[in-house]
Amino acid sequence: MSTLPIGAVSVPTRARVVMTDAPYVLDPIGWVESPLVDPSDAPKQGDEGAPDAWIVIDDTFRTAIDGLEAGTEALVLTFLDRADRGTLVVHPRDDPSNPVRGVFSTRSADRPNPIGLHRVEILGIDGTRMHVRNLEAVDGTPVVDIKPVLGPADAR
Amino acid sequence: MSTLPIGAVSVPTRARVVMTDAPYVLDPIGWVESPLVDPSDAPKQGDEGAPDAWIVIDDTFRTAIDGLEAGTEALVLTFLDRADRGTLVVHPRDDPSNPVRGVFSTRSADRPNPIGLHRVEILGIDGTRMHVRNLEAVDGTPVVDIKPVLGPADAR
Numbered sequence: 001m002s003t004l005p006i007g008a009v010s011v012p013t014r015a016r017v018v019m020t021d022a023p024y025v026l027d028p029i030g031w032v033e034s035p036l037v038d039p040s041d042a043p044k045q046g047d048e049g050a051p052d053a054w055i056v057i058d059d060t061f062r063t064a065i066d067g068l069e070a071g072t073e074a075l076v077l078t079f080l081d082r083a084d085r086g087t088l089v090v091h092p093r094d095d096p097s098n099p100v101r102g103v104f105s106t107r108s109a110d111r112p113n114p115i116g117l118h119r120v121e122i123l124g125i126d127g128t129r130m131h132v133r134n135l136e137a138v139d140g141t142p143v144v145d146i147k148p149v150l151g152p153a154d155a156r
Numbered sequence: 157m158s159t160l161p162i163g164a165v166s167v168p169t170r171a172r173v174v175m176t177d178a179p180y181v182l183d184p185i186g187w188v189e190s191p192l193v194d195p196s197d198a199p200k201q202g203d204e205g206a207p208d209a210w211i212v213i214d215d216t217f218r219t220a221i222d223g224l225e226a227g228t229e230a231l232v233l234t235f236l237d238r239a240d241r242g243t244l245v246v247h248p249r250d251d252p253s254n255p256v257r258g259v260f261s262t263r264s265a266d267r268p269n270p271i272g273l274h275r276v277e278i279l280g281i282d283g284t285r286m287h288v289r290n291l292e293a294v295d296g297t298p299v300v301d302i303k304p305v306l307g308p309a310d311a312r
Contacts, residue, residue, distance in 0.1 A: 023183065024181065024182040024183075024298070025179045025180065025182075026180040026181075026182065026269045027179065027268065027269065028180075029269065061244060061260075061268060063245050063258055064258040064259050064267070064268070065258045065261070066245065066256075066257055066258035066261065067257035067258050067260075067262070068258070068261045069261075075273065077271055077273075079180045088219045088220040089220065089222065100222075101222055102220040102221045102222035102223050102224070103220050104220045104221050104223075104224060104301070105221070105222065105223025105302075105304055106223070106304065107303060107306065111301065112185050112217060112300075113182045113185065113301045115182075115233055115301050117233075142180070144180070144268075144269040144271065145260070145269045147273060148262065150201065150263065
């Protein structure tokens with residue numbers, strides 16, 4: 001399933017081959033445009049001083065952003081393609097005085113599956129371009145998913 | 157880079173080949189064990205009635221869970237391998253009376269890159285087995301990442 005091209009239209013699930021032991025391939029749905037170029041200049045988290053940035057959605061996925069609105073928050077998932085996937089333990093926040101811990105108890109970018117999770121504020125949407133605040137990913141980072149922030153269970 | 161095996165030890169980034177235009181492959185780091193078998197029985201979100209479940213970490217990644225603790229919350233990322241990746245718009249919560257919206261403004265499992273994001277409570281850890289509450293993924297779902305829930309910026 002994971003190697004099939006992603007189409008612009010809905011395809012019934014029953015037409016798909018399910019390969020539960022296959023590797024799982026992510027296809028970018030867009031890209032980050034940001035003044036941040038060097039990862040060493042990026043803050044550890046978006047609310048620690050990231051500049052405003054753009055998420056540029058591939059035109060194939062234009063309809064998939066319907067319903068996202070300026071003034072709301074969203075979770076942006078990226079693939080941190082510069083990360084070291086062999087890292088299993090780190091000094092949290094790159095501070096050698098912090099005792100070593102497993103990467104799953106930290107937000108280290110270096111981890112087996114380096115998916116970045118960013119809570120952003122949507123400042124505006126212009127066609128397939130989303131202007132966002134609090135995104136610390138560097139310019140050119142592939143975006144793989146966007147999700148709404150969930151409110152209380154009775155308001156979903 | 158994405159097709160290299162994931163080792164149990166840290167490898168310097170400079171030894172890796174960076175292929176920024178490659179497809180991005182996820183390798184499961186573990187699996188869900190849950191009484192939930194049929195996706196149609198699963199609640200829409202973990203806090204809407206999911207049974208307690210286990211996350212079984214592959215032994216390769218044993219050290220990467222150091223620092224996760226019972227009584228804390230964590231974000232579990234899964235790959236929803238039964239999802240329809242061609243779906244771009246849905247009726248939210250599968251209710252036909254809800255107007256169609258783009259999947260990125262919903263938590264639909266059917267989406268181009270079907271990464272599940274689950275906020276769970278860790279009830280206990282026994283070796284490489286994590287007992288968790290509020291996980292609505294079905295039995296056998298591959299787990300690709302675990303992250304801590306971030307507290308306030310001054311407490312990270």
